[in-house]
Amino acid sequence: MEGKPPFRPGLEGIVAAETTISYLDVEAEEIVVRGYDLIELARKKSYLDVVALLLDGRLPTPERRLALQAQLREDSDLPENVVSILKRLPPETHAMDALRTGISALAGHDPDLEDRTAEGNRRKAVRLLAKIPTIVANSFRLKKGETPVSPRRDLSYSANFLYMLTGQEPSEGEVKAFDQSLIVYSEHEMPNSTFAARVIASTQSDLYGAVTGAVASLKGTLHGGANEAVMYMLLEAGSKDNLERIMLDKLARKERIMGFGHRVYMKKMDPRALLMKEALAELAEEKGERMLYEMCETGEQVMQREKGLFPNLDYYAAPVYYLLGIPIEVYTPIFLAARTAGLGAHVIEQHANNRLFRPRVRYLGPRGLTP
Ligand SMILES: CC(=O)SCCNC(=O)CCNC(=O)[C@H](O)C(C)(C)COP(=O)(O)OP(=O)(O)OC[C@H]1O[C@@H](n2cnc3c(N)ncnc32)[C@H](O)[C@@H]1OP(=O)(O)O
Ligand SMILES: O=C([O-])CC(=O)C(=O)O
Known part of the structure; x- marks a missing residue:
């Protein structure tokens, strides 16, 4: 409609910058x-x-x-x-x-x-x-x-x-x-x-301010905070069967399962998640810890079956960090x-x-x- 610019909730699909990055x-x-x-x-x-x-x-x-x-x-x-x-x-x-x-x-x-x-x-x-x-x-x-x-x-x-x-x-x-x-x-x-960082920088504010704003953005569980939330869910479950039950309960309550879905790759696997899945398989082998890998695969199958959703990077980065012995509270800061x-x-x-x-x-x- 002329005179009325379109409104897209969450700016979905809107091009916000030209970039060579x-x-x-x-x-x-x-x-x-x-x-x-x-x-x-x-x-x-x-x-x-x-x-x-x-x-x-x-x-x-x-x-x-x-x-x-x-x-x-x-x-x-x-x-x-x-x-x-x-x-x-x-x-x-x-x-x-x-x-x-x-x-x-x-x-x-x-x-x-x-x-x-x-x-x-x-x-x-x-x-x-x-x-x-x-x-x-x-x-x-x-x-x-x-x-x-x-x-x-x-x-x-x-x-x-x-x-x-x-x-x-x-x-x-x-x-x-x-x-x-x-x-x-x-x-x-x-x-x-x-x-967030580019919006801040666009006022001619400085890099420290832009990165500080980005930290606040990344903390949220819909963004970087998901990697920690994934690990807490996997630990709470402790087994494949429990994980399936926890996930089904959450879905029945219309809750989101952290580590799944993505604004851009909603109907496809995040290529980064695939690479981290490989890294998890190698680490699980090195450490003799197959259980975590198998639980993650179960979770992946449940979400595919129930919601047609794929894992994003956070889903597989979290167990990789766990097997590396990193404290969960710093997963998002590492991101x-x-x-x-x-x-x-x-x-x-x-x-x-x-x-x-x-x-x-x-x-x-x-x-x-x-x-
Ligand atoms: C490295 C990263 O930062 S990747 C993102 C990390 N964040 C997460 O893993 C959090 C869980 N995921 C989500 O909340 C979402 O998939 C987001 C925030 C990443 C993307 O959200 P949006 O693009 O806004 O999609 P939106 O929220 O509109 O979801 C579309 C539909 O999929 C469902 N959906 C999306 N993700 C999930 C999920 N993780 N669990 C359950 N349902 C989901 C929504 O409920 C919605 O269903 P409906 O249409 O029946 O209401
Ligand atoms: O692209 C996004 O919206 C979130 C994400 O996966 C990232 O920042 O790595």
């Missing part, structure tokens, strides 16, 4: 990242390669990769007063709220805070990528009064992150699964959190840590070609009232 090609079942298939990147490259690809637009040369690794190692410690802010949070604080506070508190320490050039934003994104794993791994320890774990500079980025999370030096197989999870979480076109690369790329792109986001509404309220 990524695209979900549902027909081709491909997640395109800077021209590459994300799943192929996860099979053949490491998370640091994908970070460089996202921030610089191309895969790194060996020299660029080494320079990135050195920078990430150098910047991985937290300023003392950020540690003391994290220590003062009440023990009940959700790990995503602690992460949001930590990122926000880091802003004032960054000499490039007000530099919105691509180079300035890249430097900030790399500092965040260096420090976020240290916050994620330590905020849950600090609020319980436990001793923080220092980053190990002799380990690769992913090995160190996993080491800080568990306190144990990981095996090669564990590092591979964790690194792949970081890659598949690194970027995904225009989810709610990336949209954000990995996604910082994509968020950095989106803020760089938004600032490079900015127009303020400012949509309109369809007004349904009264008019003409007298005060």
